[in-house]
Amino acid sequence: MTAQEFEEEIAMQEKPKTAVGRREFLRVLGAGATAAAATPLATKAKADTENNDEKRKARYKETEHVKAYYRVNHYPAKS
Numbered sequence: 394m395t396a397q398e399f400e401e402e403i404a405m406q407e408k409p410k411t412a413v414g415r416r417e418f419l420r421v422l423g424a425g426a427t428a429a430a431a432t433p434l435a436t437k438a439k440a441d442t443e444n445n446d447e448k449r450k451a452r453y454k455e456t457e458h459v460k461a462y463y464r465v466n467h468y469p470a471k472s
Contacts, residue, residue, distance in 0.1 A: 413421070463470075
């Protein structure tokens with residue numbers, strides 16, 4: 394057996410690469426993103442738990458950090 398025949402035999406015995414190529418990676422990534430985007434659409438919608446009074450209540454509160462924001466950004470003081 395010559396050296397060239399020996400090298401050819403070894404080359405043929407090598408295992409194929411198991412690494413994922415760039416195109417295959419992007420293909421798998423796209424399939425995963427599609428599945429992830431479709432998952433929330435499969436769940437049922439939940440009913441609103443607030444009654445009309447709770448929906449209409451005032452939610453804005455002028456706390457200390459809000460007052461500090463107004464002061465730092467030179468908003469006019471409330472009269």
